[in-house]
Amino acid sequence: MQYLNAIPSRPVPEPSIFTPKLYVKCGPLLRYVGLRLDSVSQIAAKRGHVPTAKKEREVWRGTVMMVTVDDRSSFNPAPRLRLFAQSIEFLTGTREPAGRRDSASRLWRKKDGEKQQKYKDVVGTRLLHERGVTWWRFTIEIELTDKQARIAYRINRGPSIAFWVPAREETMNIMFHSCNGFSLGINPATFCGPDPMWRDALQAHRRKPFHVMIGGGDQVYNDAVAEQTTLFREWLLTKNPLHKYSAEWTDELSDELENFYLERYCDWFSQGLFGVANSQIPMVNIWDDHDIIDGFGSYPSHFNGCPVFSGLGRIAQKHYLLFQHHTRVYENESHEPSWIMGAEPGPYITERSRSIFMFMGRKVAFLGLDCRTERQRDVIVTPETYRLVFDRARREIVTGVTKHLIVLLGIPIAYPRLVWLENLLTSRLMDPLKALARMNVLGGLLNSFDGGVEILDDLDDHWTAKSHKAERNAFVKQLQHLAAEKSVRITVLGGDVHLSGIGQFYSNPQLGLPKERDHRYMPNVISSAIVNAPPPNAMADVLNKRNKVHHLDDYTDEDMYPMFPVDVDGKPRGNKRLMPRRNYCTLGEYDSNQDPEVEELSKASSRIGIPKFLRSSTQKKGTGLSGKSKQDIIVRPQGANAVDALEVILRVEVNQKNPDGATKPYRLIIPPLTTQSYDATAST
Structure with a gap:
């Protein structure tokens, strides 16, 4: 696996960071599966209410999947994913020092859904169990609002990871x-x-x-x-x-x-x-x-x-x-x-x-x-x-x-x-070269699958x-x-x-x-x-x-x-x-016109800089490309x-x-x- 060796490995999470413990072999992997439009009148009818107006709500649907090692994990109870909103202001806040209260820390608490006990727990479904590992799937749904939202999730009280969903009707x-x-x-x-x-x-x-x-x-x-x-x-x-x-x-x-x-x-x-x-x-x-x-x-x-x-x-x-x-x-x-x-x-x-x-x-x-x-x-x-x-x-x-x-x-x-190259490679003019290749005189001309010319499958594709x-x-x-x-x-x-x-x-x-x-x-x-x-x-x-x-x-x-x-x-x-x-x-x-939310996000990103894993050794802290400010490279x-x-x-x-x-x-x-x-x- 030559090219896998070129990847800087991320440390495998220790089971102790999850409660109950999990040893994650792969994931989490996040997938989008579509939007669903729900009629508000239908929802009200299901709940026994009389609808007052006909509207639609837009529901984002997705899944999260991870693979765990069985003998190093605990599945009693089954893994749970916690889903909660985490607004952009959360990125600029800091934890409150002991004995001190200020507006920044209160903002951090106010904008984090989990801190407000506003979250949803999703129990994982065992998708497959074999070879000593288990594939777990978590099905998630999020109702879209008038603004794009930053949504965070964590599995078994592990580290939180965030993604973004668009505003309602937004492309x-x-x-x-x-x-x-x-x-x-x-x-x-x-x-x-x-x-x-x-x-x-x-x-x-x-x-x-x-x-x-x-x-x-x-x-x-x-x-x-x-x-x-x-x-x-x-x-x-x-x-x-x-x-x-x-x-x-x-x-x-x-x-x-x-x-x-x-x-x-x-x-x-x-x-x-x-x-x-x-x-x-x-x-x-x-x-x-x-x-x-x-x-x-x-x-x-x-x-x-x-x-x-x-x-x-x-x-x-x-x-x-x-x-x-x-x-x-x-x-x-x-x-x-x-x-x-x-x-x-x-x-x-x-x-x-x-x-x-x-x-x-x-x-x-x-x-x-x-x-x-x-x-x-x-x-x-x-x-x-x-x-x-x-x-x-x-x-x-x-x-x-x-x-x-x-x-x-x-x-x-x-x-x-x-087509001209296809015609050449499939013509009888290639027969002498193919014969030499079969005698290993022209290495690499023929593939090891069906013995055809190496690039012909790419052309046929x-x-x-x-x-x-x-x-x-x-x-x-x-x-x-x-x-x-x-x-x-x-x-x-x-x-x-x-x-x-x-x-x-x-x-x-x-x-x-x-x-x-x-x-x-x-x-x-x-x-x-x-x-x-x-x-x-x-x-x-x-x-x-x-x-x-x-x-x-x-x-x-x-x-x-x-x-x-x-x-x-x-x-x-x-x-x-x-x-x-x-x-x-x-x-x-x-x-x-520049989207105000993007401009604000850019300012927030500039304040906190770029994480180390996104910076190469030649990049400076707080910049996107070497020596250039983040605002310089926003596409307008x-x-x-x-x-x-x-x-x-x-x-x-x-x-x-x-x-x-x-x-x-x-x-x-x-x-x-x-x-x-x-x-x-x-x-x-």
């Missing part, structure tokens, strides 16, 4: 990231380990709190299963294809892989600044191949479907659901309404896919599409599942109220074409691959129909490619549609990677040269938007469309205010050799969609 402040780990063969020290971008993100969270953290795939890199196992590695190295594909799935192999995924998740999700973020910012995740193993689903069917490889997929899915969704494979829409279950079990994992639909504020809906469970070499999502997804979106989106729909796909859908072209085009047209029908602006999020950029679909300029009335205008925000190594500049330049205006049909064009006219040092760039630097993204409602949108517009900021790493993680912001304003009427034939 959430969103963070988006992908590719949260290092590929095999990458030296983490070259990039100061995995923490720099997370350090910057947590500093941004202190200036203006994130209400949700979207993971776009590869939240954990499990490719090391090919190197850090015994039985599975022996199977991978089997030369005879017949023996390899017919090998039986054994209890011993299952036990080895269960142990690998358990330990990998517990290590990666609890350590470093990513572990800190997991406990303070509610997550919403969709998986991609590295959450399983590199390329899963994009290899030939005879390999993907063989007993050993499909068995690995099932174990990876089990742990993905446990750690990233706090659920078990048997739970479905009846247990959690944010799920959209696939129509039929997938071909290799043999379980139904799980897409997500929820709201991130009244005006912003979110759809996370599971593009891995049903994936085959020529299929990403089946037509029957697409139908379920779009039916759900049409039921949930409220015309005139829902202004934006964010669609999360693991891989960009508007991206430079690489892309929406723009020739095997997915028809499905991709049909999907884009369905999104256009939905946008026009519901008058909702659709923005796509994608990761995977270790570059940042903005792809875009838009109406043929000859149609003369302004952007705010163009239902075909659909930006694809590409943010990758927050941890993994970016490609060389030369590769990004090759991709940039492949960029041109493509014609989806007679009405729709697509290309890459020139998002990066200058580099992080302010110098002009030749490649204005793709940025090969580590990065993450933020999304929120555009406002040309420029230009005229656009009502209900969405602001997207790509935050790009300035220097990969500096552990500070300083970033430069690149901003895009996405207008809402205004359509007068919907004509299905015109949008085709």
Whole structure:
């Protein structure tokens, strides 16, 4: 685990800090599962009261999960989570010295819900018990108020941890990231380990709190299963294809892989600044191949479907659901309404896919599409599942109220074409090179899975691959129909490619549609990677040269938007469309005026400084980046205010050799969609 060794370990909490005692192996992990609108009249009726007015209350729903070591913990009674409000003034207060009372200490007591005996205790549910550990899930609900709120929680009287929920009807402040780990063969020290971008993100969270953290795939890199196992590695190295594909799935192999995924998740999700973020910012995740193993689903069917490889997929899915969704494979829409279950079990994992639909504020809906469970070499999502997804979106989106729909796909859908490379790697011209590689003359050309060319699975993964072209085009047209029908602006999020950029679909300029009335205008925000190594500049330049205006049909064009006219040092760039630097993204409602709450939070943060775990050795106390005040790096949108517009900021790493993680912001304003009427034939 080379890159895990690069993470500064957090001390494991001693059981004595919890009462009753707990030995926490992983967590706590915080997850957001959606908003629920409750009619006040319905609530009054349940309580036997006569309602006086029709109103709605907005309820934030989420879960907290942790893994405990059984023989070092006490579960009598079951673990309890205490939930209470803890306003921002609490950060500036101090404990009252003995024999002294002053206004500051009274303010501290007054603003802390637990001190006022205003709290709620939630008993943990035993989600799973095996291998000497127990997964505990705490289900929490919070009624939103007129202001965003800081909510704290503690488990078994342990240390308190806080997160933020938005105000009622407020659009959430969103963070988006992908590719949260290092590929095999990458030296983490070259990039100061995995923490720099997370350090910057947590500093941004202190200036203006994130209400949700979207993971776009590869939240954990499990490719090391090919190197850090015994039985599975022996199977991978089997030369005879017949023996390899017919090998039986054994209890011993299952036990080895269960142990690998358990330990990998517990290590990666609890350590470093990513572990800190997991406990303070509610997550919403969709998986991609590295959450399983590199390329899963994009290899030939005879390999993907063989007993050993499909068995690995099932174990990876089990742990993905446990750690990233706090659920078990048997739970479905009846247990959690944010799920959209696939129509039929997938071909290799043999379980139904799980897409997500929820709201991130009244005006912003979110759809996370599971593009891995049903994936085959020529299929990403089946037509029957697409139908379920779009039916759900049409039921949930409220015309005139829902202004934006964010669609999360693991891989960009508007991206430079690489079909020419696919054609080369699959042509007979490669046969002599493949023969040399099988004789170990050209090491690294072929993968150890199915013996194919190493990067071919990555190309087959892309929406723009020739095997997915028809499905991709049909999907884009369905999104256009939905946008026009519901008058909702659709923005796509994608990761995977270790570059940042903005792809875009838009109406043929000859149609003369302004952007705010163009239902075909659909930006694809590409943010990758927050941890993994970016490609060389030369590769990004090759991709940039492949960029041109493509014609989806007679009405729709697509290309890459020139998002990066200058580099992080302010110098002009030749490649204005793709940025090969580590990065993450933020999304929120555009406002040309500084939010007073953010300004106040910034002042409070300046007074208390930045905690040591957020400062690298080169940072000064009380500053965000080396030598810069926190106010200097607050992002303030420029230009005229656009009502209900969405602001997207790509935050790009300035220097990969500096552990500070300083970033430069690149901003895009996405207008809402205004359509007068919907004509299905015109949008085709």
